[in-house]
Amino acid sequence: MKTEKKLSIKLNNKINSVEINISGELTIDTVEDIIKDINPAIDKFQSFVINVNDIDDIDLPGIQFLISLEKTIIANDKNIEFKINLKDKFKKVIERTGLKI
Numbered sequence: 001m002k003t004e005k006k007l008s009i010k011l012n013n014k015i016n017s018v019e020i021n022i023s024g025e026l027t028i029d030t031v032e033d034i035i036k037d038i039n040p041a042i043d044k045f046q047s048f049v050i051n052v053n054d055i056d057d058i059d060l061p062g063i064q065f066l067i068s069l070e071k072t073i074i075a076n077d078k079n080i081e082f083k084i085n086l087k088d089k090f091k092k093v094i095e096r097t098g099l100k101i
Contacts, residue, residue, distance in 0.1 A: 006021075006022070006023040006054075008020075008021045015047065016045055016046040016047060017045055017047035017048065017049065018044075018045040018047070018048055018049070019048075019049045019051065020038060020041070020048065020049070020050050020051065021051045021053070022034065022050070022051065022052050022053075022055075023052075023053050023054040023055060024054070024055070024056055025055070025057045025058075025062075026055055026057070026058045026059075026065070027057055027059045027061065027062050028060075028062075030062075031062055031065045035065065038069070042076065045078070046078050046079065047078065047079040047080075047081075048073055048078065048079065048080045048081070049080075049081050050066075050080065050081070050082050050083070050084075052066070052082065052083070052084040052085070052086065053084075053085045054085075055086055055087070058086070058090050058093070063093065063094055063097055063099070066082070067097060067098075067099055070082070070099065082099070
């Protein structure tokens with residue numbers, strides 16, 4: 001079965017921010033591609049809004065990606081806001097990691 005990731009990046013150059021929408025699968029099979037798509041934006045923008053919605057599956061690498069993304073952006077003195085809307089079964093797992101959702 002083919003894994004599916006859906007990623008859209010909406011840029012707002014006026015306020016130096018980017019909105020990143022992630023849906024579908026956030027798993028070991030999709031994280032590497034998502035990282036490749038997002039990395040160029042980290043150097044270009046000051047503020048990030050990460051929308052995580054309609055997730056069909058998430059695993060430990062997916063959770064680690066979100067935590068790493070948060071730490072990377074903060075370490076670069078930039079702002080990040082997560083807007084995460086997940087099924088309850090996924091919320092409980094992510095809350096245990098300390099990521100604020």
